[in-house]
Each structure stands twice: as C-alpha cells, then as structure tokens.
Amino acid sequence: MNVPAKANRLRAARAVFAFFIGVAVANSSAAEKIEKGQMQLTSSAFSEGAPIPAKHTCDDKDLSPPLKWSGVPAGAKSLVLIVDDPDAPVGTWVHWVLYDVPADASELPEDLPKGQFVSGGARQGINDFKHLGYGGPCPPPGKPHRYFFKLFALDAPLDMKPGATKRDVERAMEKHVLAQAQLMGTYKRN
DSSP, X not given: OOHHHHHHHXXXXXXXXXXXXXXXXXXXXXHHHHHSSOOEEEOSSOOTTSBXXXXXXXXXXXXXXOEEEEOOOTTOOEEEEEEEETTOTTSOEEEEEEEEEETTOOEEOSSOOOSSBOTTSOEEOBOTXXXXXXXXXXXXXXXXXXXXXXXXXXXXXXXXXXTOOHHHHHHHHTTOEEEEEXXXXXXXXX
C-alpha cells in the first residue's frame, strides 16, 4: 500500500472515530439535561403498576384521576401531560393530551373538565377517541393493558391552540424537555 493511501485511510478512521465520540457526548449531554430534574408523578387513585379504578374508565364515570407531582426543575416554564396505552390492538392509543400547564402547578384534581382550556390556562389536546381532554381506559376484553401517564417539564410554553394531537405536541416540545416523570397503571375488562 502506498503512503498517501495509508494516510487517507488513517484520516478517514480518525474522522469516523471523532464522529462517534461527538455523538456519544451529545447524547450524554441530552440525557444529563433530562435527568437533572428528579420529578415524581403520583395518584391517590392508584399506585405504580396497580389497577386503575373503574370510575376512571369507560366502564364507569370516565373521570380523569387525581394527579400530583413534585421535583419540577427551577427553569421550567410549562408542563405537558400525555397518557397513552401501548398495548392497544391498533398500536399506541392516546387517552389524554394536556399542555401549557403552568410550571408552578403541582396537581390536577379528579374529573378535570373536558373543554379546550382548564384553570390556569392549560390547553387540552385531542385524544384518539377524537375528543378533547381525558378518555379513560377502554381496552377490549382480555389481558390487562398498561396506561402510561407521562409528565414533562419544558423550558418554554408551547403556545399552541387547543386541540393539538400528541404528535403535534411531541414535535413542539422537542429540545425543550428539562425533566420527565411517569406513572403506569393497568386496566383489564372481562
């Protein structure tokens, strides 16, 4: 092998190595940014991994459950709540999209109204039932489904009109997530 070809291969190997080091550093910085906030999300209606009571499902009153959180980072300007079911037969089913929740809020009461806006200026998005607000668990009979309540602290409000979809909200909040908390409940219909 001639010397110029060997030098070119060495330069290419160094460039590839530098690229992967850069990607690793960027990914670790993004992970650190999200992990800094140690938010916690809880509900007095159910605990992590436990069944969601029927009154919060389509089999009863379909009330949104009460939620509380703590540990919102100091730099947060707004919060986003997304609830979905990855076990739905048609793919992940969205049950609730709520955004521009004030960063100083620390809870949502049970039975949040299903209108465009909620107190404090938060906005409701469209769920996969094609309604604003919360739509409770309503799986087909069979094995239990998991319902993930995901709370995100953002460094900016989204300032989107009511009625946005989960996809719209996720796109808008890219690169703005400071911290995340999650609560998972289950529900099974016989």
